[in-house]
Amino acid sequence: MFSTLGFNQEDVTNSHSFFRLVRQKKYHEISDSLYQSVVNQLESKDRVTISRVVTLIESLNLEHRRRADKIFEILFKRYKEKNLNHSLDQDLPTFRIGICGAPGSGKSSLIEKIGMSLINEGMKVAVLAIDPSSAKTGGSILGDKTRMEYLSREVNAFVRPSPTKGYLGGVSLNTNEIVTLCEHVGFDAVLIETVGVGQSEIEIDTVSDFVVYVVPPASGDELQASKKGVMEIADCVVINKFDSEYEKSCRVVKHQILGGLHLSRPKVDGWRVPVELVSAHREYNIDSIWRNAMRFKENHKDIITQKRGEQLLHGLWAYMGDMLLKRLKSESGHIYADIIAQNEKRLIKQEITPNAAASNIMSHIFKD
C-alpha cells in the first residue's frame, strides 16, 4: 500500500525480483544489484520490504537465513560508512525499550499510546510483539491481541508480531536480529513487547536497553508474584490503569513496589528505578516512560553498550544450542550419527543414564 510511494522505481522492481527469486528457490540468479536494491528499500523504511526480510530472518529454511545474513552484511557495512565520523557506541541512535507484564496489565494499549506519542514528536517507531506460541500446538497464544490498530496505520511505524515457535523464555531466537534490523534501517525507537510468564520475563533483558515493567492495580498474591519479577528486571515500573475507579489501589501498589525496590539490590548501580502512575485509557503520563528512558540513556551509556555486546553473544549461543541439537538429532548421516545411534540404543535398553549417553557422545565430538 505504501511501498511504491516515494521510492526509487528501480529499487522497487529489483526488490520484487529478489523476493520472487527466493520464492522460486533460484538463489544463484540473485545478482548483487538485487541485494543492493533490497537494502535501499530497507533504508527507505519500506514496510513491505522490512516485513519480508523479517520473514527471511524468522524462516526455518537455511537458504532463507543465508540471504538474510547477506542483507545484514551489506546493511552493517553501509551503516558503518555513514557513521564513520562519530563513534557508534557513544551515540546509540536507536533506543530499545522492552515492555513486559502479566496478561491483563494493559501492555498492548499502553505500547500503542507510547508509539503514537513518539510519532507525534517526529520519531520513527518499530514495535515487535513477541507472541508466545504453544509448545504443543505451535499455535499463537495471544492471537489477535497485538494488532495495535492505530499505530499500524502510521507511515512512520512498523508493527510486527513474532511467534516464539516453542522456544521457551518468551523471547524468540531471532528477536535480537530483528531489533538490529530495525536499528540499522533507522528507527529511533524499538519497542519490544513480551508477556511476563514466570521466568520468561528475564529474557526481555537480552534484547532491550531498558526494561519497563507494567503492573496492573492488583493486590495480594498476584502482586506478590509480580513483585519478585519487578525487582529483578525492571529499569522502570509503570502502574497502568490509573483511572478514577482504580486510583486508590494504584497508589497502594506504587507504595508497595517502592518499598520492595528500597529493600532489593539495584539492577544498575546508581539508577533508582522510577515508579510511574499512568493511564493508557486517559493518555495520562504516557510521556514519562520515554523521558525516563532518555534519562537512563544519558546516565548509563557504558552499561548499555556493554549490555548490547553481551546480548549479541547471548544470541550466538542461543543459535548454537538450537543448531547443534537440530543437526545432531537429524539422521542425515553426519559424522557423529553412528556414535549417537549406539548410545541411544543403550539408553533405551536402560543400560546407561541419559547423562552417561550424552557424556559418551561429547567425548567423541571433542576428541577427549
Place this chain on the structure above:
Amino acid sequence: MFSTLGFNQEDVTNSHSFFRLVRQKKYHEISDSLYQSVVNQLESKDRVTISRVVTLIESLNLEHRRRADKIFEILFKRYKEKNLNHSLDQDLPTFRIGICGAPGSGKSSLIEKIGMSLINEGMKVAVLAIDPSSAKTGGSILGDKTRMEYLSREVNAFVRPSPTKGYLGGVSLNTNEIVTLCEHVGFDAVLIETVGVGQSEIEIDTVSDFVVYVVPPASGDELQASKKGVMEIADCVVINKFDSEYEKSCRVVKHQILGGLHLSRPKVDGWRVPVELVSAHREYNIDSIWRNAMRFKENHKDIITQKRGEQLLHGLWAYMGDMLLKRLKSESGHIYADIIAQNEKRLIKQEITPNAAASNIMSHIFKD
C-alpha cells in the same frame, strides 16, 4: 535417623566410606565393593543413601556425576537380573504421576494426602518437588512450601525438593534420572510436583506416566488461562478445595472444564480425561486419583512404554544441549576455541549476525 535401623552393618559402614572418599575427592580409592554397598543401601531404601545419591546426580561436578552413573550401571544390571523372568515393559512396577497446577491450587497438601493414602495401603512412595529457582538469583522461589511435614516422617516415604537451577521449563535437567533411581530402588509410586507457570507445565510430561492437573475453584481470566494448559497436558483433572464454602464454584469449574475437554482433541486416544472434585482439607475423594491412574495404566500400557522411551531420549538431548554449550563456551582451549573466538570478535564488531557466527562455527564442528 533411620539409616542404621535394620540395615546390614557392613553396607552402612562401606556406604559412609564411599561418600567420605567422594567428599575428599579420593575417587581412585573407591573400591568396587563400596559401590556394591551403596547399591545395597539403595535397594534397602535407606533414605540417607538415596538422598546422597540424588545429590550426586544433581551435582554440577563431573566427577560426582561419573560416580552416580556407575551406581546406576550396577543398579540397572541388578534390576534386570531380578526381573529376568518377566518383561519389564509389561509390568511397570513403579507408576509415575506428575502433578501440576498454578500456585495456590493446593498441590502440596493434596500430594501429601495422596502420599499418605498410598502408604496406608502398604505402598512405598517417593515425592519429588520441583522447586523453580530464579534464573537471576539462583534462589528458590517456592521456599519452604514443599515440606510435606507428615509424609516426610514416614519410613516408607522419600520426599525431596529439587531446584531447577535456572533450567527453564519447570522440570530440572536430572528429574528423569531421579525418577529412574526411585523406580529402581523399588518405590511403588513416584509423585512429581511442579508449579504450572506458562509453558513449563508441558515439561512435566517428559518425566511422568500420567499427568494430574490441579485446578482451584477460580473464575474468569484465571480459569481461561489454566484451561488451555489443562486441555493440552492433563490425563486427569482434579478440582481441589471442594469444601462447603467453594462447593458451588467447584461444580461450575468442573462443568466448564468438561465442556473444554469435550471440544478439544484427546491427548491419548481412547482415554476420556476424568474430572474429579476433591478436597485435601476434608480428605474427600483423594483415592480417585490413584484409581484413575491405575485404570490408565491398565488400558494404555503401550502408550506409557513408548512415552518412557521418548522421555529417555528427551533427557539425552537436554543433557547434550547443556553440555555442548558449557563446553563450547568454556575457554579451556578445546579444539573449537579459536574459530569461536574469531566469530565472537566479528559479531561484536557487528560485521555478521549471531546466526551467521553460529553457522560458521557449526560448519567447523561438522566439517561441512
